[in-house]
Amino acid sequence: MSRRMSLATLGCSAIADNRALPAVGLVPDIALAAVASRSPEKAARFAEKYGTKAMTYDEVLEDPTIEAVYLSLPTGLHHEWTARALRAGKHVLCEKPLTTCIDQARELTGLAVERGLVLRENFTFLHHPQHTSVRSLLADGRFGAVRTFTASFGIPPLPASDIRYNAELGGGALLDLGVYPIRAAQFLLGDNLTVVGAVLRTDEATGLDLAGHVLLVSDNDVFADLEFGFQHAYRSRYAMWGSAATLTLDRAFTPPPQRQPLLRIDEQDHAEEIVLPAAHQFRSSFASFAEAVLQGWRQSEEQPWLRGAEETARLIDRIRREAVQVPVRGQVPVR
Ligand SMILES: NC(=O)c1ccc[n+]([C@@H]2O[C@H](COP(=O)([O-])OP(=O)(O)OC[C@H]3O[C@@H](n4cnc5c(N)ncnc54)[C@H](OP(=O)(O)O)[C@@H]3O)[C@@H](O)[C@H]2O)c1
Incomplete structure (x- = not known):
């Protein structure tokens, strides 16, 4: 069997439960390694529902076997946690919008390029x-x-x-x-x-x-x-x-x-x-993210996504x- 991308989610949010996690289950290239919450009870509930491990946010970032995170925290927390995830060496699929302003967007796109990590903003309709x-x-x-x-x-x-x-x-x-x-x-x-x-x-x-x-x-x-x-x-x-x-x-x-x-x-x-x-845009967004991670970071492919996120923030x-x-x-x- 070909290699799968190991993914953890940060935040047991409504969108993770209603759309993202069911879509992850439809992408053969992704292994759901963990779900993380501020609340151990909520993490345990999600872990049981989606057949995976419960963790805290920090445990996810410290786990070297997890290569990518899906982040669906409130928009005002996207910058902080995306930066922490990139600094921990994780690829990031962040819910839209990536940040609340251009300076923060540029900081994150700069970090992703510097570290050769995939950073996507989850505007699923684009897929x-x-x-x-x-x-x-x-x-x-x-x-x-x-x-x-x-x-x-x-x-x-x-x-x-x-x-x-x-x-x-x-x-x-x-x-x-x-x-x-x-x-x-x-x-x-x-x-x-x-x-x-x-x-x-x-x-x-x-x-x-x-x-x-x-x-x-x-x-x-x-x-x-x-x-x-x-x-x-x-x-x-x-x-x-x-x-x-x-x-x-x-x-x-x-x-x-x-x-x-x-x-x-x-x-x-x-x-x-x-x-x-018909098309399943949530599934396609996760599939495209996993493909980009598994094939290895390519500046020419990632640049349009990063530029798009910066332009929205501007x-x-x-x-x-x-x-x-x-x-x-x-x-x-x-x-
Ligand atoms: N792509 C799309 O179609 C789509 C659709 C809807 C929403 N979104 C985006 O997804 C993000 C989440 O939206 P949502 O509607 O799913 O929100 P939500 O249900 O309120 O979930 C946000 C999650 O963030 C975590 N969190 C961490 N710190 C928090 C704090 N101080 N206050 C509240 N929650 C905190 C919580 O998870 P834990 O308690 O488990 O830590 C919470 O469940 C937003 O950025 C939104 O724009 C995208």
Whole structure:
């Protein structure tokens, strides 16, 4: 049997339990060596459920047989624990977003390059081939000259205790949801996006952003109009509006693995629907990470991932600096 990557998870989080660990079980290249929690009871529960060992975070980092970690801590802790894991010689798949600002992102990407370790940010949607299909149509000129890209990611309010309402833990709608439309704009329109406007609905008491709109422009003059928030009916979609046609894609960021995506193209006298094969983006993200670790670090393959993470962090910083704040009261669920 070929060698498998030995992986441990840091944090027995909701996303680890609901998506990541079930997906890990579908990747033959990965051996789940341990699950780690701050709570020994929680670690033991997860260990039993996923058939592996229970550890603390530090035990994982000190264990020389563990070569990679999946980190799903609150966003505000990603920088500290990713840095510790890289310094301990582990490859890291970190939940999105990698960090809360560009300086921290650069420090981590620098560490990964210096040590020749794989560092990926777990934007699983980037592993779904539906976006590659859109990019091919775009490159083929199917929409004519593209004028506007619009993308939305919004969800209903969360329970009051959710980490997303805690600014100190890296909460807020921009870091949790806004990063998806931003990363999609990077993927489809290229890097070198400029922030030309932003507005954030911000809780007066805590300064936490609950929703936002961002306007970017690409270096070939396409406008990107992005909206996000956790005060909304569920929406996860984007559209590309060109001189010849409009493309729309629903469930763009979170398609269930069994869903066959539908690309709809509307022209003046014609509408076309393209049904694509279903894909499991969480499994593909882990499979791609394991493949990169097992084949050995290659700068040419890792550089686009590192650059993408830095670019998202740069845009987040810029948006925060430029955004008009709309202060609101009483819109954060009370604990
Ligand atoms: N890729 C995706 O589709 C996706 C989807 C959802 C979330 N995410 C990302 O995944 C990360 C976790 O999100 P989640 O919804 O899974 O959060 P969650 O359920 O609250 O889990 C966070 C985990 O972090 C650990 N932790 C360590 N220090 C903590 C502290 N001071 N306060 C709270 N928890 C602490 C806890 O694990 P222990 O108690 O076991 O130590 C906790 O279970 C976030 O960065 C989020 O953006 C990604």
